[in-house]
Amino acid sequence: MEKGHNLSKSDIVEHIPLACSDELAAVEFLEKQRWGSTPCCVRCGSVDVYQMKDSKTGQRSSRYLWRCRDCKEQYTVRIGTVYEESRIELRHWCYAFWRACTSKKGVAALEIKRHCQISYKSALFLMNRIRFAMAQDQNSPQLKGTIEADEMYVGGKPRYPGNRPGRATEKVAVFCAVERGGQLRRRIIADVKASTLKAALREEVDRQARLITDDYSAYRGLAPEFEGGHETVCHTTKEYVRFGTDIHTNTVESTHALVKRGIVGIYHNVSREYLHRYLWQFDFLWNNRQLNDGERTAMVIQAAEGKRLIYREPAA
Numbered sequence: 001m002e003k004g005h006n007l008s009k010s011d012i013v014e015h016i017p018l019a020c021s022d023e024l025a026a027v028e029f030l031e032k033q034r035w036g037s038t039p040c041c042v043r044c045g046s047v048d049v050y051q052m053k054d055s056k057t058g059q060r061s062s063r064y065l066w067r068c069r070d071c072k073e074q075y076t077v078r079i080g081t082v083y084e085e086s087r088i089e090l091r092h093w094c095y096a097f098w099r100a101c102t103s104k105k106g107v108a109a110l111e112i113k114r115h116c117q118i119s120y121k122s123a124l125f126l127m128n129r130i131r132f133a134m135a136q137d138q139n140s141p142q143l144k145g146t147i148e149a150d151e152m153y154v155g156g157k158p159r160y161p162g163n164r165p166g167r168a169t170e171k172v173a174v175f176c177a178v179e180r181g182g183q184l185r186r187r188i189i190a191d192v193k194a195s196t197l198k199a200a201l202r203e204e205v206d207r208q209a210r211l212i213t214d215d216y217s218a219y220r221g222l223a224p225e226f227e228g229g230h231e232t233v234c235h236t237t238k239e240y241v242r243f244g245t246d247i248h249t250n251t252v253e254s255t256h257a258l259v260k261r262g263i264v265g266i267y268h269n270v271s272r273e274y275l276h277r278y279l280w281q282f283d284f285l286w287n288n289r290q291l292n293d294g295e296r297t298a299m300v301i302q303a304a305e306g307k308r309l310i311y312r313e314p315a316a
């Protein structure tokens with residue numbers, strides 16, 4: 001696996017409960033995740049570093065500082081991560097990382113607020129950055145093999161019922177392609193026109209793939225583009241699996257359903273503006289469903305290191 005999976009997976013499961021309740025344990029947990037047994041300077045990379053101690057007590061300094069003997073830099077494990085610019089205690093970050101990675105539909109900021117007894121604003125700050133850390137790498141390879149593709153609408157409850165005609169339906173179109181037995185790619189799309197859906201398919205799916213969709217007319221004419229061909233199930237005639245074959249779109253529909261239920265049940269509807277953040281979370285959890293809880297948590301903590309913030313999101 002990638003660099004730095006420094007605690008074994010069972011270690012993570014073992015250490016997380018303490019890291020969620022004790023600040024020093026949280027700091028040490030994140031240091032171990034980041035540096036393993038060889039802490040290094042965040043500025044020059046030197047390993048000639050030491051923990052600063054409080055001169056009176058001999059304990060670690062109250063800010064958990066490190067110092068580099070080479071470049072004299074003082075720093076903490078927060079530097080260069082998504083938690084750099086927050087003062088929220090790291091034990092709350094650990095708790096939020098853990099909760100966000102260990103349930104199928106993620107966790108709501110409101111729940112983190114209650115459990116950690118922090119403000120809603122802080123909980124939201126934290127969850128938005130964790131979701132950002134979960135966002136898929138833009139350069140992920142195209143999907144291969146047998147691909148199910150489908151579109152759906154999310155949302156729809158008007159925010160101000162009655163008096164805002166333009167916002168009566170805030171439904172957002174979402175496209176998804178799933179590689180059977182593999183990963184999915186999901187994105188918000190402007191509309192469900194043929195040109196839009198086909199453009200999304202061409203970007204996400206390898207040309208050698210075999211494509212399966214429903215019989216929505218927008219997908220017509222794709223067969224010559226994909227070497228494995230294009231099969232359809234006739235949802236309009238209530239055909240859900242072509243008898244005796246593997247031709248169905250149940251996989252992509254089940255992941256759509258998970259998002260819909262999650263959005264309504266956990267997040268109580270999400271506006272168009274913020275939907276992409278929640279999709280990052282759903283997609284991460286789906287794409288890493290074979291990993292165990294510890295592995296998923298380690299993965300997001302490590303992704304958080306690369307994505308220091310300057311939290312500028314790509315436009316959805």
Ligand SMILES: [Zn+2]
Binds near residue numbers: 042069071072
């Ligand atoms: Zn240094």
